[in-house]
Amino acid sequence: MLNRDGKDKLCDYIRYLTERALWETENLIKCIPDEIWYKRYDAIPMWKYLFHTLYSMDRWFINPYDPSYQNPEFYVDNLANLNVIPKEESLSRAQLEDYYYQVAGKIKKYIAELNDSMLIEKPGNCDISRMRLIMGQIRHWHRHMGIIYGF
Secondary structure, three states: OEOOOOOEHHHHHHHHHHHHHHHHHHHHHHHOOHHHHOOEEOOEEHHHHHHHHHHHHHHHOOOOOOOOOOOOOOOOOOOOOOOOOOOOOOOOHHHHHHHHHHHHHHHHHHHHHOOHHHHHOOOOOOOOOHHHHHHHHHHHHHHHHHHHHHO
């Protein structure tokens, strides 16, 4: 579906909404008070809720089955799993801010290259369309931002 300028209309909406969500996420990270960064909610520290959100954006927005995907250098098994209570591991605000900027850059590059016809296609090794991956992540992303703001 093209707009009046002959550009992709759906991708324009996706770019706009994704840019807004990235801006909201950056603000969220900056607004989490230091005193609750390591505080636990249901035994899970605040930083882990944020990492779970960022990691999901990183893994699922583009292609969760990309064989060339690299976990962040600080990643350990189950770090993003909210069903696993961390013991000694922890992530600083600086680590998660750096990770956010890496993820945001990757997503911005991806959406800049998208066109509407690509949305119904499935990325390599994946059985989910790009549109469904993007919409699913926007839903998941905002759900977790709401949870974090609630703390």
